[in-house]
Amino acid sequence: MVRRIGSVDRTPEDMRKFIDGVLRANRMTVDELRQQLAKLYPEAEVPSRSALYRYKGSIAELTGRMHEMQVCAEAFVSDLGENPDDKVGALMVQSLTALTAHLSLKANDPDSETTVEDARKLARAARDLISARSMALKERQQIEDMARQKLLREQSERLDKVVKSGGLSEETAADLRRKILGIG
Secondary structure (H helix, E strand, O other), rough: OOOOOOOOOOOOOHHHHHHHHHHHHHHHHHHHHHHHHHHHHHOOOOHHHHHHHHHHHHHHHHHHHHHHHHHHHHHHHHHHOOOOOHHHHHHHHHHHHHHHHHHHHHHHHHOOOOHHHHHHHHHHHHHHHHHHHHHHHHHHHHHHHHHHHHHHHHHHHHHHHHHOOOOOHHHHHHHHHHHHHHHO
């Protein structure tokens, strides 16, 4: 579907940015917006009420899609075992949201050459990124487990040395292993 370029799209860039800001913030009615535009830009042609209503609808649709993308990205990151609130998880959420939004906007452009293949590549890249992140997390957990096991062995060996040297009884050593080391 080819998108029609409306009168709001043909307005000067600073006027369009002002219109975008007002419509996103929902600060005034379309009639109030037209009056404000006439005051701020007396030399420019102010878009009609119907053009502003259509433009407002497209902004509301885009904002809704962006919100949905954000929620989906957060859910995707959470499903992978990452916390979307920690720094890495938040970065992944933002990256996935930005990439998805960019692809969506690019696909809506009439001059776009975005294809289904581009979407597939994007999905594969996101999957590979998350897979790599997941492997790095598993490796970190394995390293932590190995370090913990090594520390427990060293502590147990030290405890054995103290028992052999006569500094502790077997009962006390067994009690320490159970309470402090969590073994035995």
